Amino acid sequence: xxxxxxxxxxxxxxxxxxxxxxxxxxxxxxPAIVNPYDLVALxxxxxxxxxxxxxxxxxxxxxxxxxxALRKALSFGADEAILLTDRxxxxxxxxxxxxALASAIRQIQKDMPVDLVFAGKQTIDGDTAQVGPGIAVRxxxxxxxxxxKIEALDLEQRExxxxxxxxxxxxVLKTRLPALxxxxxxxxxxxxxxxxxxxxxxxxxLKVWDKDAAGIEDATRIGLKGSPTxxxxxxxxxxxTQKAEIVQTQSDQPRDxxxxxxxxxxxKFPQLRAExxxxxS
Amino acid sequence: xxxxxxxxxxxxxxxxxxKFELDERLKAYKGVWVFIEHERGAAHPVSxxxxxxxxxxxxxxxxxLGAVVPGAPGEDTQKFCAEAFQYGADLCYxxxxxxxxxxxxxxxxxxxxxLVNKYQPEILLLGATTLGRDLAGSVATTLQTGLTADCTELxxxxxxxxxxxxxxxxxxxxxxxxxxxxxxxxxxxxxxxVMAMPARDETRTGRIVEHxxxxxxxxxxxKVLEFIPDERRDQANLPFADIIVAGGRGMKRPENFQxxxxxxxVLGAEVGATRPVVQAGWVGAxxxxxxxxxxxxxxxxxxxxxxxxxxxxxxxxxxxVVIAINQDPNAPIFDFATxxxxxxxxxxxxxxxEAFRQHLATAKLAx
Numbered sequence: 051x052x053x054x055x056x057x058x059x060x061x062x063x064x065x066x067x068x069x070x071x072x073x074x075x076x077x078x079x080x081p082a083i084v085n086p087y088d089l090v091a092l093x094x095x096x097x098x099x100x101x102x103x104x105x106x107x108x109x110x111x112x113x114x115x116x117x118x119a120l121r122k123a124l125s126f127g128a129d130e131a132i133l134l135t136d137r138x139x140x141x142x143x144x145x146x147x148x149x150a151l152a153s154a155i156r157q158i159q160k161d162m163p164v165d166l167v168f169a170g171k172q173t174i175d176g177d178t179a180q181v182g183p184g185i186a187v188r189x190x191x192x193x194x195x196x197x198x199k200i201e202a203l204d205l206e207q208r209e210x211x212x213x214x215x216x217x218x219x220x221x222v223l224k225t226r227l228p229a230l231x232x233x234x235x236x237x238x239x240x241x242x243x244x245x246x247x248x249x250x251x252x253x254x255x256l257k258v259w260d261k262d263a264a265g266i267e268d269a270t271r272i273g274l275k276g277s278p279t280x281x282x283x284x285x286x287x288x289x290x291t292q293k294a295e296i297v298q299t300q301s302d303q304p305r306d307x308x309x310x311x312x313x314x315x316x317x318k319f320p321q322l323r324a325e326x327x328x329x330x331s
Numbered sequence: 332x333x334x335x336x337x338x339x340x341x342x343x344x345x346x347x348x349x350k351f352e353l354d355e356r357l358k359a360y361k362g363v364w365v366f367i368e369h370e371r372g373a374a375h376p377v378s379x380x381x382x383x384x385x386x387x388x389x390x391x392x393x394x395x396l397g398a399v400v401p402g403a404p405g406e407d408t409q410k411f412c413a414e415a416f417q418y419g420a421d422l423c424y425x426x427x428x429x430x431x432x433x434x435x436x437x438x439x440x441x442x443x444x445x446l447v448n449k450y451q452p453e454i455l456l457l458g459a460t461t462l463g464r465d466l467a468g469s470v471a472t473t474l475q476t477g478l479t480a481d482c483t484e485l486x487x488x489x490x491x492x493x494x495x496x497x498x499x500x501x502x503x504x505x506x507x508x509x510x511x512x513x514x515x516x517x518x519x520x521x522x523x524x525v526m527a528m529p530a531r532d533e534t535r536t537g538r539i540v541e542h543x544x545x546x547x548x549x550x551x552x553x554k555v556l557e558f559i560p561d562e563r564r565d566q567a568n569l570p571f572a573d574i575i576v577a578g579g580r581g582m583k584r585p586e587n588f589q590x591x592x593x594x595x596x597v598l599g600a601e602v603g604a605t606r607p608v609v610q611a612g613w614v615g616a617x618x619x620x621x622x623x624x625x626x627x628x629x630x631x632x633x634x635x636x637x638x639x640x641x642x643x644x645x646x647x648x649x650x651x652v653v654i655a656i657n658q659d660p661n662a663p664i665f666d667f668a669t670x671x672x673x674x675x676x677x678x679x680x681x682x683x684x685e686a687f688r689q690h691l692a693t694a695k696l697a698x
Contacts, residue, residue, distance in 0.1 A: 307672050
């Protein structure tokens, strides 16, 4: 079995600051991490590897520094890593990104057929959740998004059964391989990489593909040129501003603070008193 | 969203350099559509919220507002059409087929792309639910057009009649407005509770356009073996909760989170959390509030040990009243809360739980 896991290197959005005057992202000092949702997908793929002796290839598109993300994936146990990097990929929206990644996966298939493609449910920088479905459509893979459990995998019948988070419940879906799975967070815990794993990953040869190596057939469909959407304006949000009225009490005792807060709350917002009363009764 | 982080440089250059004039064949695309999402007999409220927003866009453009209602024959599709008219649709595209009985990507993608190719809308809106995002991604790729996810504002750029879709980026630190150039339809998804629910006009009606679709069940590879409803799973429904008690990293330890649950129980509230807390596994991912979680607009939001990072704020700033409890008097949460208590959450939350409990007991006695 051959599994491709798509990952992305992202700035840790929890640490991003916006320059107050220029409204630009201040990247300095913001660490680049592997998109946390992609690690959940990688772990799920590695579990299948442990069970079925699968070959796991990790694939990413990004600047040369994205190598770090691939090395990390290798240290956890991926067998092979491919970096798509080319100035021509720059500025891609999700449609152009899925075109490039799908082309690369077609190239990967030439060496070894691919049974499953894994991706995180979304990235923490773009948050679109669109690239996974895009790849599935382009490669004609069965598409399983927001998967919270792989129930069964039958390699002989080439069938997979998964639980998928839907609105108001969980769908149990059975489909044929090859399939693309985007994985919901919280369904597994990433394994640890040992020191020898990390050394091995550091020495592991990477495949670095430019647009030709990635088998891009139509260069007008990648990068900014291949992106139907463009950003016309970037601006800072005007957030809700309301300086909190800080509850002050003479004693600083939590009990007094709580009582004072309730009194203020119910005086100013009598509808909340009614709401809470209704729910409790 | 333009993937400004994948590589250099951010796509911030003016859109004007690229072709804004529509091809002749794309000028035929007219009308605003909303996909009506329904499962097991109930329409998702986000569909009506989108009709409210779609109505404004259609009026600006001077075009009709269409609702797309797919489903199996005999399902409540007629009822959903009638409701769609009441929430502002001028016409409904009704696609009935046994293969549409339960949501599956393949059959729904086929239905929606077929309909788009035949009737050619200029704008297509879907809810950013697990269904809507699954469907929108594959439909946009199949149609080879642009899709903007999780928009918080939709508008028409009257200069070229294009959809200007605004969405948060970089975890909500910035907003960007995205336009789709020489491609149609222009697609966008919007999360539940981001747009206001429009008023319902019971007298409003419209016309139904039926679109037959000869799907063959055996052509659809994926089968639904079972649906396990959330009542059997204790899944949270945060977007529609009226009271939420949420905890952040300031709760320090997973066992302290019990204090949040206790307060929520007394108030009949849902429990919410920040991303770090969810990532640490203290609570399930269905309880995450924020840019990569859920958008909520409760009447009361109690934020405990939450600093108020922008990525959390964007998910909860639509709350009517916010109470913040934090040890750090300079925490950003106090800049957008109604009331604040500075202090140790581990002591204040139990006191608050007790105060609410007493209040309720007294109120009960009095009644």
